[in-house]
Amino acid sequence: MRRIISILLENEPGALSRVIGLFSQRGYNIETLNVAPTEDETLSRLTLTTTGDDKTMEQITKQLNKLVDVVKLVDLTEGAHIERDMMLIKVRASGQMRDEIKRTTDIFRGQIVDVGPNTYTIQLTGTGEKLDSFVAAMAEADILEVVRSGVAGIARGEKVLRL
Amino acid sequence: MELLSGGEMIARALEDEGVEYLFGYPGGAVLHIYDALFKTSKVPHVLVRHEQAATHAADGYARATGKPGVVLVTSGPGATNAITGIATAYMDSIPMVVLSGQVASHLIGEDAFQETDMVGISRPIVKHSFMIRRAEDIPATIKKAFHIATSGRPGPVVIDIPKDCTRPDEKFEYHYPDAVKLRSYSPAQRGHTGQIRKAAKLLLGAKRPIIYSGGGVIMGESSELLTALARKLNYPVTNTLMGLGAYPATDRQFLGMLGMHGFYEANMAMHHSDVILAVGARFDDRVTNTVGKFCPGAKIIHIDIDPTSISKTVAADIPIVGPVQSVLQDLMEIIDNLQEKEPQLPDATALGRWWQQIEEWRGKHGLWTGRRYGESDRIMPQQVIESLYRTTKGDAYVTSDVGQHQMFAAQYYKFDKPRRWINSGGLGTMGFGLPAAMGVKLAFPDMEVACVTGEGSIQMNIQELSTCTQYNTPIKIINLRNNYLGMVKQWQDMQYEGRYAMSTYEDSLPDFVKLVEAYGHVGMLVTKLEDLDRCMDEAFAMKDKLVFLDIFIDPMEHVYPMHVAPNGAMKDMWLSKNERT
Ligand SMILES: Cc1cc2nc3c(=O)[nH]c(=O)nc-3n(C[C@H](O)[C@H](O)[C@H](O)COP(=O)(O)OP(=O)(O)OC[C@H]3O[C@@H](n4cnc5c(N)ncnc54)[C@H](O)[C@@H]3O)c2cc1C
Ligand SMILES: Cc1ncc(C[n+]2csc(CCOP(=O)(O)OP(=O)(O)O)c2C)c(N)n1
Ligand SMILES: [Mg+2]
Numbered sequence: 001m002r003r004i005i006s007i008l009l010e011n012e013p014g015a016l017s018r019v020i021g022l023f024s025q026r027g028y029n030i031e032t033l034n035v036a037p038t039e040d041e042t043l044s045r046l047t048l049t050t051t052g053d054d055k056t057m058e059q060i061t062k063q064l065n066k067l068v069d070v071v072k073l074v075d076l077t078e079g080a081h082i083e084r085d086m087m088l089i090k091v092r093a094s095g096q097m098r099d100e101i102k103r104t105t106d107i108f109r110g111q112i113v114d115v116g117p118n119t120y121t122i123q124l125t126g127t128g129e130k131l132d133s134f135v136a137a138m139a140e141a142d143i144l145e146v147v148r149s150g151v152a153g154i155a156r157g158e159k160v161l162r163l
Numbered sequence: 164m165e166l167l168s169g170g171e172m173i174a175r176a177l178e179d180e181g182v183e184y185l186f187g188y189p190g191g192a193v194l195h196i197y198d199a200l201f202k203t204s205k206v207p208h209v210l211v212r213h214e215q216a217a218t219h220a221a222d223g224y225a226r227a228t229g230k231p232g233v234v235l236v237t238s239g240p241g242a243t244n245a246i247t248g249i250a251t252a253y254m255d256s257i258p259m260v261v262l263s264g265q266v267a268s269h270l271i272g273e274d275a276f277q278e279t280d281m282v283g284i285s286r287p288i289v290k291h292s293f294m295i296r297r298a299e300d301i302p303a304t305i306k307k308a309f310h311i312a313t314s315g316r317p318g319p320v321v322i323d324i325p326k327d328c329t330r331p332d333e334k335f336e337y338h339y340p341d342a343v344k345l346r347s348y349s350p351a352q353r354g355h356t357g358q359i360r361k362a363a364k365l366l367l368g369a370k371r372p373i374i375y376s377g378g379g380v381i382m383g384e385s386s387e388l389l390t391a392l393a394r395k396l397n398y399p400v401t402n403t404l405m406g407l408g409a410y411p412a413t414d415r416q417f418l419g420m421l422g423m424h425g426f427y428e429a430n431m432a433m434h435h436s437d438v439i440l441a442v443g444a445r446f447d448d449r450v451t452n453t454v455g456k457f458c459p460g461a462k463i464i465h466i467d468i469d470p471t472s473i474s475k476t477v478a479a480d481i482p483i484v485g486p487v488q489s490v491l492q493d494l495m496e497i498i499d500n501l502q503e504k505e506p507q508l509p510d511a512t513a514l515g516r517w518w519q520q521i522e523e524w525r526g527k528h529g530l531w532t533g534r535r536y537g538e539s540d541r542i543m544p545q546q547v548i549e550s551l552y553r554t555t556k557g558d559a560y561v562t563s564d565v566g567q568h569q570m571f572a573a574q575y576y577k578f579d580k581p582r583r584w585i586n587s588g589g590l591g592t593m594g595f596g597l598p599a600a601m602g603v604k605l606a607f608p609d610m611e612v613a614c615v616t617g618e619g620s621i622q623m624n625i626q627e628l629s630t631c632t633q634y635n636t637p638i639k640i641i642n643l644r645n646n647y648l649g650m651v652k653q654w655q656d657m658q659y660e661g662r663y664a665m666s667t668y669e670d671s672l673p674d675f676v677k678l679v680e681a682y683g684h685v686g687m688l689v690t691k692l693e694d695l696d697r698c699m700d701e702a703f704a705m706k707d708k709l710v711f712l713d714i715f716i717d718p719m720e721h722v723y724p725m726h727v728a729p730n731g732a733m734k735d736m737w738l739s740k741n742e743r744t
Contacts, residue, residue, distance in 0.1 A: 010347060014282055025287045062471040068291040071347040
């Protein structure tokens, strides 16, 4: 099963490598990984998505919690949550494809953020699934580049992950 | 407040931490530190002959005393040489603090002379690590390192120290903190009462109970509590290789070690039990055999301070996260209360029947001391351990290397006390025994310290004979000389039709007697059974001499019992070359 794990990590050099090292060392997969500073400069917030059976997931969360640099951790998939992945996608856009691409982008509520004589760069935000379907919908177009932020997630309602 | 340089702060912090010995080896990146130690420190430093031995010696010291072992090595090759010893300590959860020198901050990343990314290389084999960035952080970092290494599930901690942070001309206000607070690190202090209550009920209701205890009982200083609990309930106890000594081996309730080379009665009792109380043990694959076939009828209570040890390989029915000591105390109390209300628990008839069954197993096989000896006119390895046991009255510290000799020592030396049996279980590091014995002897100069080894293993750190000369550590080395990498040969006999691929040395072995004499020690060659006991006595009578007993044993002997693998259960064992359960 796919899980979204959100972590508050000490903003220390080497902390991230401990998290990533754990995954390779113990043979767990990371599908996406997103890390950035938070309002508290001593902490980074990390969201990662991974898959595994219940036993593996239990070990992953226990092993992560055991890392001294991991301050707090939550499995967002255990409750209601919001997940967002951001994609920048550059496609060849010339001739009649220009209109076609614009229309599809509108349907997905994406934005064209850069326009070249023969290219469009589109920005799209949503769940990983939504981004996947957009890429699928672009199958006709000539995709030049895809960049994704990886999933960032947060629990709904009153539930918060903080010190 | 005092003004000290980075190097001086390290020397002082180790003193303030109460460090008794520092095991190390100098080099460019740590010269400021060494100079500070030389000028100011009261902590004695032991100069080993190879950094791996520094870590093993510190490790042996830690296992015997329960205090953290402390190591100082230089950058680059010094640091990488320490890696095997750090990994050894990590796998067996041994408290250790390793200070490694690093090239100066401004050179880091430039492939500078003797630069290696020590924090990176050691990352998967440490409990935690630190890189010093500012000299003024040194005291607090050292305090944190000792705190992390020794609390919760113990383990090695590395502090990497760039050379510029130790320079003598920059001084800082020195203050060694009394305590540390880490917001992201707080090992469990108590077990969950509800869980402990459930465990007590399950335990008291058991008809075929067994206590399976491991290294955590020793690390958690809870041997007495465990023994009291077992005696109170009259339940049988088995120990892992790491747990030997946690329960007195000469006690009737002790079934011996369990696992791959465990006692017949221990493995049989585990397999047929209905309730297992696992305490500070981690269901290692050398214990469980095939996990899917592990103890099919048993409900499992698992006490461990590290949640990752619980349900990692075998699922626990009642997990209890907490230190053995407080959990066992709570458990005893709850059991007392329950028994007041229901004095008929546990069921005496069922327990009587269970013991009868266990005695039957015990009588049937045990380790058959004496039975196989008739088959050979050579000295049998088991007899050597029995002789060692007799001479030392079962009260020595025994370190070992890795191989058949290790298993024979574990099976035949009956450890009645914790911390007496010192070996590398998780990593299985050949070369551990001699330096570990050095560390133990330094900690307990008045105690007998024996290192049981093989001619393969001893050669992995034989250079430490020189360190033993320098620091006068008169240990006794018992070399079970079979002229093979015996454990490898055993597997080749059993699984590769006796093809001894690279498990012999041909005629290349040194004359060990002459070799140890060259280092200033005493060597004795023992080839006949009738000389064994006398030589053993003579060796131990030489109190102030390191004696190396080179004992020629039957090279064809195998370690039994041995789990049938792959696909075997706990109860599936080879009992001799041609008998199986
Ligand atoms: C050649 C060879 C053969 C071997 N054969 C066998 C064999 O036949 N049988 C065998 O048993 N082993 C054998 N081993 C050793 C095996 O590989 C493991 O090292 C061993 O089984 C692990 O022991 P343990 O379960 O006691 O765990 P340890 O490694 O000692 O771990 C201790 C556990 O206790 C926990 N703990 C620590 N402190 C506390 C505390 N204060 N409170 C609560 N919990 C705590 C830790 O978190 C950990 O889970 C062999 C090794 C070699 C090299
Ligand atoms: C550093 C290291 N290398 C290889 C091994 C694999 N190994 C395990 S036991 C063994 C043989 C040990 O031979 P010896 O020390 O003579 O002991 P014996 O088994 O003969 O008693 C080997 C090679 C190991 N455990 N450690
Ligand atoms: Mg050998």
